[in-house]
Amino acid sequence: ELAARQVLLPHLEAHEEGIGAHLSIDHVAPAPLGHEVRIVAEAVAVDATTVTCEVRAYDVRPDGQRLVGRGRQVQRVLPKQTLANLFDRARR
Numbered sequence: 389e390l391a392a393r394q395v396l397l398p399h400l401e402a403h404e405e406g407i408g409a410h411l412s413i414d415h416v417a418p419a420p421l422g423h424e425v426r427i428v429a430e431a432v433a434v435d436a437t438t439v440t441c442e443v444r445a446y447d448v449r450p451d452g453q454r455l456v457g458r459g460r461q462v463q464r465v466l467p468k469q470t471l472a473n474l475f476d477r478a479r480r
Contacts, residue, residue, distance in 0.1 A: 390427075391428070403469075405466060405468045406439070408462070409462045411460075412459050416456055425446065428444045429443045438464055439462070442458070
């Protein structure tokens, strides 16, 4: 989720915020404890209110890297005030 958020952040306007709407993850293989894991997120679909990213995780090894996970993350872009109103209603 953090990698996909980093894709969106530079494109938000001052009055906008992104919020996660969907996340799916497939664990393909284990990454051994202590290994470096590289995360790659790429925007694959964008419209007026939605950004969809494909995300891949790689176990980094001396002889290359191996895919250990993949997924999709969807974020909705809303005015900050709209999100604040939604959170206020949720607290009631």
